[in-house]
Amino acid sequence: MFKENIKIALNAINSNLLRSILTMLIIAIGITALVGILTAIDSIKQSINSNFTSLGANTFTIRNKELVVRIGRGGRKPKKYPEITFEQASRFKDLYTFRSVVSISTVASQGATVKYKSLKTNPNIAVFAGDENYLQSGGYELSQGRNFSVNEVERSANLVIIGQEIVKKIFPKQKNVINEVVNIGVGKYKIIGVLEEKGASMGMGGDKVIIIPITNGRQYFGNDKMSYVLNVTSENPQEMEIAEGEAKGLLRQIRHVKLGQPDNFEIVKSDSLANILIDNIKYVTMAATIIGFITLLGAAIGLMNIMLVSVTERTREIGIRKSLGATSKNIRFQFLVEAVVICQLGGLFGIILGIATGNVTSYFVGAGFIIPWFWILSGLIICLTVGLIAGIYPAMKASQLDPVEALRNE
Numbered sequence: 001m002f003k004e005n006i007k008i009a010l011n012a013i014n015s016n017l018l019r020s021i022l023t024m025l026i027i028a029i030g031i032t033a034l035v036g037i038l039t040a041i042d043s044i045k046q047s048i049n050s051n052f053t054s055l056g057a058n059t060f061t062i063r064n065k066e067l068v069v070r071i072g073r074g075g076r077k078p079k080k081y082p083e084i085t086f087e088q089a090s091r092f093k094d095l096y097t098f099r100s101v102v103s104i105s106t107v108a109s110q111g112a113t114v115k116y117k118s119l120k121t122n123p124n125i126a127v128f129a130g131d132e133n134y135l136q137s138g139g140y141e142l143s144q145g146r147n148f149s150v151n152e153v154e155r156s157a158n159l160v161i162i163g164q165e166i167v168k169k170i171f172p173k174q175k176n177v178i179n180e181v182v183n184i185g186v187g188k189y190k191i192i193g194v195l196e197e198k199g200a201s202m203g204m205g206g207d208k209v210i211i212i213p214i215t216n217g218r219q220y221f222g223n224d225k226m227s228y229v230l231n232v233t234s235e236n237p238q239e240m241e242i243a244e245g246e247a248k249g250l251l252r253q254i255r256h257v258k259l260g261q262p263d264n265f266e267i268v269k270s271d272s273l274a275n276i277l278i279d280n281i282k283y284v285t286m287a288a289t290i291i292g293f294i295t296l297l298g299a300a301i302g303l304m305n306i307m308l309v310s311v312t313e314r315t316r317e318i319g320i321r322k323s324l325g326a327t328s329k330n331i332r333f334q335f336l337v338e339a340v341v342i343c344q345l346g347g348l349f350g351i352i353l354g355i356a357t358g359n360v361t362s363y364f365v366g367a368g369f370i371i372p373w374f375w376i377l378s379g380l381i382i383c384l385t386v387g388l389i390a391g392i393y394p395a396m397k398a399s400q401l402d403p404v405e406a407l408r409n410e
Helices: 004-013 017-053 084-095 148-154 164-169 215-220 237-254 270-313 315-323 328-364 373-399 403-409
Strands: 059-064 066-071 077-080 100-112 114-116 124-128 142-145 160-164 181-184 187-195 209-213 229-234 265-269
Touching: 004 017, 004 328, 017 270, 017 328, 017 373, 059 237, 084 100, 084 229, 084 237, 100 215, 114 164, 124 215, 148 215, 160 181, 164 187, 181 403, 187 209, 209 215, 237 265, 270 315, 270 328, 270 373, 315 328, 328 373
Parallel strands: 124 209, 160 187
Antiparallel strands: 059 229, 059 265, 066 077, 100 124, 100 229, 114 181, 142 187, 160 209, 181 187
């Protein structure tokens, strides 16, 4: 009897194929919205964690502080603290004696163009100026070549380490690019290294970067408003708090911060930056979930209406089945199966489309491909729940029909 009820339910779906397909599409759209956006968000989160983890749990960053203060009733204005100058950063590096590696860096440009013969990149290349320790503290690794030497940094050599995106753009068929000379702005730079592919998160191009010596960056890109960043990598992750404390005390002394005054710089851990970004994403997750559930609610109401129409149209069929011995339980089960099958088929299509949509979106923002098993399972459970909720009332109504009245009305 169980198999017979399922067979009858599937035949009923097939006999009203267009209506069933339209209902499946409504459900699929809701699941696609839910699974697609959440898949993209999970992929972006994974990429953010991966990129910031590469900095290491034993690294912290010291940078210029910016505070937003209220002006009048509704105005807000950023309060700028003095920039961390190159002299201050250099003095910190020389005087900081804790067991760690210290690097100095700055953003020399965010819109540079790199040229090689007739080929050039878009003007969206980030130019980082760093010392001989910047690759290590910045979480970079080399796929080709070498790092800057101390001597090359001191003499402001025209050398550059480039990201994979630049290699693909201006050296599309060339495997070894070491010792090639490229134009950056008005200067010519010899390539001494190529960075490992890093990917991107939230549109931050991790491979659209070039790194030049810090002294060279000051010479060709420097200005009075340039602020420098200190990355400190402790040899022992368990001594991070001590390392931060010593760094804070030393920099306060160097920047002449008086006793009782707040710091005019900030210390940020790599995992803190990741948590800030991920925390901001949660609002997008909430919005996506609400949109998906509203769509599914509409789909559930549509499915319920269709099942009620189906009950009305099949009054004679229900009457005949009951007169032949089918119980109310059999009729109820048949209509529930129809509702659940429609939801599950729509849900499966929506999950496949959602995974594809989510990963395509992730690709365009630079995140990796993932298979969201949690959201796949959640989608199937949600579809089952929607099918049961939407089908229970029509199923109850169908099971309560009197066979004599059903046949008489026909």
